[in-house]
Amino acid sequence: MDAKIETSKPREPEPRAAPVRPSQAEAEAAVRTLIAFAGDDPSREGLIETPARVAKAFREFYCGYEQNPTDTLDRVFDEAGGYDDMVLVRDIPFYSHCEHHMVPFIGKAHIAYFPDGGVVGLSKLARVVDIFARRLQMQERLTAEIAAAVDDGLRPRGVAVLLEAEHHCVSMRGAEKSGVSTVTTRFTGVFKTDAAERVRFLALANRR
Template structure:
């Protein structure tokens, strides 16, 4: 699993980032390129607003999943069955067009002596979601982070999402969704566990 983690290199450090002014100037260039006047009243503060919103939308670059997942709990009274957190909403951005991806993640694992706080799973989804992404990479990254930190018997991740780069431009097919899955450990080797994961997802949906 270490190889999987290394295949998703850490983003450049903050020291490599342009200044706030440089970011705002870049937005002004884009506004002019689109045919707008960045000095008109309605757009005068837009570059600063866009730079601020981008810092929030891409805040995942400032966070590390291993820091969020660092604390685990061993007092589980022998519990070793599936833990599933489903329908975790997320917003991301397509790395090809920088257009939103909107969807839900479903994450399960089979404990091996330790469990995670449930909110940490949702936070990991947010960390990887708040970066420029492909859905395939994001699915694998979530599974790899949990597998590497918790060392469970297996991890299962499914993501269902709508890509606005497909809805707003190109083929313009609104409402089309993409589904991706990643399985590790027992979930990968045992088709019965995969089937159980899918059954749990369909329960009370």
């Protein structure tokens, strides 16, 4: 009789606790430290108010952490006249920050979906882009998160997302090559299984 081989299931990763947000005073002290690290004097006149301004700007840059994309896509309009073809919103501007160097990457998003019984307000798709972009990001993850949110929120027959952006961590430091763009895509449903629909999406997204 063969010996029974026992296999253990991989352990599920434990959920990470939510980070503790520092106080306004702690954030401003950190900015003063960085100013000094850069080689300037945080107490000179032109920099005295900078820590408070930077802390305020951070709340704007990263407000996406406090917003839920599910709430944005919670209303679907069923009266679309039987429309069941592609809906494409293109050239959605976004501004995000690279999580590796905390410098901006700026670009445009193109989002398409095939309705399955209902459509969503077009501005809601742009709002989803903003929610995820206003966090520390990688463009690859940003693309995937946008597609997943639209897929989960609308339950369409397919979702297509294309992002193109210039990363200032490439243009301002390191390689210092300006004008270089990065393109990422994510396809689900019909767009993933039907090559003709992918081609049609890409052609419409890039039409000028």
